[in-house]
Amino acid sequence: MPRFGGPVDTERLPLKSALQNLLTSENENDVLAFFRSRGPRAHIVAPEWVRERVVAAGADADAEGLLASWSQSADEAPEGKSNFFVVTRDAMAEQVITNLLGAHKGARTYGLYHHVFPAILCGMNGTAAGLSVRHITRYALLCIPRSGSRYLAAVLSNRGIGAPKEHIREPLANIITEGKLGFAPAITALERFGQRNGIFGTKLISTFLIKASNRRMAEIEANVRWMVNRGYRFVHLERPLNETVVSSYIAFLMKKWHFFGELDEASRARLDNLVFESGAAWEEYLRFHAEQIVVSSLAAANGIPTIRYSEIESGIDEVVGRICSLIGVDQEKLEAGSARIPLATRFESPTYGRFAEQLEQVLHDERDELQPRLVRKLRAMTSLGVRQAERLIEETLARNTALV
DSSP states (O other): OOOOSSBOOOSOOOTTSHHHHHTTSTTHHHHHHHHHTOOTTEEEEOOHHHHHHHHHHTTTSSOOOOOSEEESBGGGOOSSOSEEEEOOSSHHHHHHHHHHHTTSTTOEEEEIIIIIHHHHHTTSOTTOOOOOOTTOEEEEEEEOSSSSHHHHHHHHHHTTSOOOOOOSSTTHHHHHHTTOOOHHHHHHHHHHHHOBTTEEEEEEEHHHHHHTTTTOHHHHHHHHHHHHHHTOEEEEEEOOHHHHHHHHHHHHHHTOSOBOSOOOHHHHHHHHTOOOOHHHHHHHHHHHHHHHHHHHHHHHHTTOOEEEHHHHHHOHHHHHHHHHHHHTOOGGGSOOOOOOOOBOOTTSOTHHHHHHHHHHHHHHHTTTTHHHHHHHHHHHHHOOOHHHHHHHHHHHHHHHHHHO
16 A cells, blocks of 8 residues: 555644644534544544544444544555545645545545535535535625624525625634635635525624734735635625624623523523623723724725614615625525524613713723724734834724714
8 A cells, every 4th residue: 555644743732723723612513523423434534632532522422433444644544445534733734635645546535624624614514515616706794893794694694695604713713824724715615615596605703804814914904805806795894883892891791692582581680780890891992993993994995885783773674785786696586594683682781871881981081091002902913013003093083084
């Protein structure tokens, strides 16, 4: 049997590695279940500790056990297998090993980063073939967190206008950077598995767009420009900054980002009795303000139209119609999808108004510190110099003033 290079690195990886991050994320169970369910015609090349995790995760399940064969290196892969799966430290090493395993006649190879995980993330089986992306319609919702994207994406999905979701978040943002997959290959893989009715929609939330761009403004701009050149039509969602901060802070304290039904008595009581902490709210405000500046800059540089939160609240049908016109689709001809619609809770409790007043007081008390702290926060998330960050803030303020 031919040799296929050296062994996969089987050392236990540090906590922040892309692979360890993936296997401790919200997607962990889906990934482990996928590998556990591989049949006897499959062979998995992976570090031993990954196999141990797969075995341990299924110890209490009703399953016959691991039917696939496993090895820690490609040169131990047996003949006579029809499917090979590769799990390794990063996407570059994965690509080398999948190419080598391709020498097995008649076998198909699947890399965790390039194929299996993007498919699972889009709700597909990890061995799905994927669809052609040559003629699809592409669009993206660009915003800071808590700007109404979850509600809008659910409505768009229900009406068949793609199946938009927040694909780029953890752990994919980490796989793009630390896992060396890259932004463009990640988006391209998602397009293959996440399209519906010939449309691929996604959400670019500032927090994870920044992380997936190595916290460099030049890279953030380049990634959005790449998407524009690829044919993406963008929509910028905008909500008053203080509202987004209060919404995010309350969601963090509740440890629940969305409700999909009426609040039960226990949840309502927790919401009504939340305690405002000035320091935490101030830090959240600075983070959101800096991210808003990044998003506003991207929208201005690329001529991206803006839809305001109030428009989503008061006229969702009109908003959907505008998006359909923008991307050139007739929603009447699309097969409907299915997504849960989140419930707006800010009118369900006086806590939102109370926190809004307390945040205003914090901003008043910290007004002399706002500019220097905002510059530092913006530099930390964009790697800009001091003068570059100051100029970006000034340009955003000038645009906002011109709109008043």
